[in-house]
Amino acid sequence: MxxxxxxxxxxxxxxxxxxxxxxxxxxxxxxxxxxxxxxxxxxxxxxxxxxxxxxxxxxxxxxxxxxxxxxxxxxxxxxxxxxxxxxxxxxxxxxxAGLSDETVAALLAQARATGRALELYSDDGYAVLAGRAEAVERAQRHASLIGEPYQPVDADAFARTPGRVIVRGQWMLAHDELDAVLADPAPRARLVPSLSPLMPETTFVSVLDPQIxxxxxxxxxxxxxxxxxxxxxxxxxxxxxxxxxxxxxxxxxxxxxxxxxxxxxxxxxxxxxxxxxxxxxxxxxxxxxxxxxxxxxxx
Missing domain, CATH: 3.40.50.1000 (HAD superfamily/HAD-like)
Incomplete structure (x- = not known):
């Protein structure tokens, strides 16, 4: 072609x-x-x-x-x-369709251990966990991109809210962090990297149920x-x-x-x-x- x-x-x-x-x-x-x-x-x-x-x-x-x-x-x-x-x-x-509780727990543990920026999404809302200053900056920029105020909440409490389905996780990474994240996926998860022209310095990695x-x-x-x-x-x-x-x-x-x-x-x-x-x-x-x-x- x-x-x-x-x-x-x-x-x-x-x-x-x-x-x-x-x-x-x-x-x-x-x-x-x-x-x-x-x-x-x-x-x-x-x-x-x-x-x-x-x-x-x-x-x-x-x-x-x-x-x-x-x-x-x-x-x-x-x-x-x-x-x-x-x-x-x-x-x-x-x-x-949602992620398993096991997958969500593993993502939160990985985010706390590495300081990387992690987002957890439901159909109508999201929570952010970011440890390093650079990760916080990425999360703030992405909040602006999607048109939402940057308001970090307790990610564990967000995930445990009765009736809430966590449909997706998302890592926001420097490009040179991608290989490390792909090499250590959460259990029962499929990782999908993507790019955005609005944040060209960032690699986004969606975390999905393997069937989705x-x-x-x-x-x-x-x-x-x-x-x-x-x-x-x-x-x-x-x-x-x-x-x-x-x-x-x-x-x-x-x-x-x-x-x-x-x-x-x-x-x-x-x-x-x-x-x-x-x-x-x-x-x-x-x-x-x-x-x-x-x-x-x-x-």
Whole structure:
């Protein structure tokens, strides 16, 4: 597969796209922290044609990310936290999955022993544990990025709150700490590294139940709508998008990536559009709309 230009397509024959998943950092949101207006305009046209739009992101489903998902489609299913949190913003439905108590306890012990920045997430809130000054700074910057006040709470108490499900942990690391974290995972956990153009000096590592990933989120939402993966477009730029892109592509759907994507995502993309900072996603959404022709497809 060649990526000589930002418009490389494997096949012109496409099913009408009925559901589009969009990663946030590096795909929807660029280095400015905002979404290009051309992307919003293209999304509005696609939604008006009856196509479902959903974020599929490692970010939590509150704060700025919830506002972005609501702007795409406020009465729809969205995938947050790399597939651990699947929520319907209109009716409050949830199909989320949690970490085991053993995993959460091990993460807290590791954070205390190393001083690294650890976040624990539920569907609607999070707690931070950070020992070193550098870790606290990372946590404060990330709180600003997701649009939440930095208010450290007792992480143990947060995790033990009755009825609260911890759906994901997240390490925030200097790049040279990644190998050490990957070499010592918590029990019953899968580690998923990712990057954000808004915090380029940090490697984020999601801690998930081994059975959970973005593929689960994509399949769950597609089934909720009764849409086959052959009628799905997935737009992503990171290594944590690669498995979902592969699943969509192998089913006959349309995985796409921006020109700024990581190599693993580019390798799985059937089509590469322009850089996120240039509003390239708008072009991908326009091509999804074009699959409907004049009839708006078979819905």
């Amino acid at each position: 060649t990526h000589a230009t930002p418009h490389t397509t494997r096949s012109a024959a496409r099913s009408a796209i009925r559901l589009v998943f969009i990663d946030v950092d590096g795909t929807l949101v660029g280095s400015s922290g905002t979404v290009h207006q051309a992307v919003w305009d293209a999304a509005d046209r696609l939604r008006a044609a009856g196509v479902h739009l959903a974020v599929c992101t490692g970010r939590p489903g509150f704060g700025i990310t919830r506002a972005l998902a609501t702007r795409l489609d406020g009465d729809a299913w969205h995938v947050f936290q790399n597939g651990a949190s699947i929520a319907h913003l209109g009716n409050g439905g949830s199909r989320s 990933d973005k593929v689960v989120g994509v399949r769950t939402v597609a089934e909720a709508y009764g849409v086959p993966l052959s009628a799905v477009m997935f737009a992503g730029d990171g290594g944590n998008d690669a498995a979902a892109m592969t699943a969509v592509g192998e089913a006959g759907g349309w995985p796409v990536a921006p020109a700024n994507a990581e190599p693993e995502a580019l390798e799985r993309a059937h089509d590469v559009f322009a850089h996120v900072d240039d509003g390239g996603l708008a072009d991908a959404l326009a091509r999804a709309l074009a699959t409907h022709g004049n009839s708006h497809g078979d819905r």
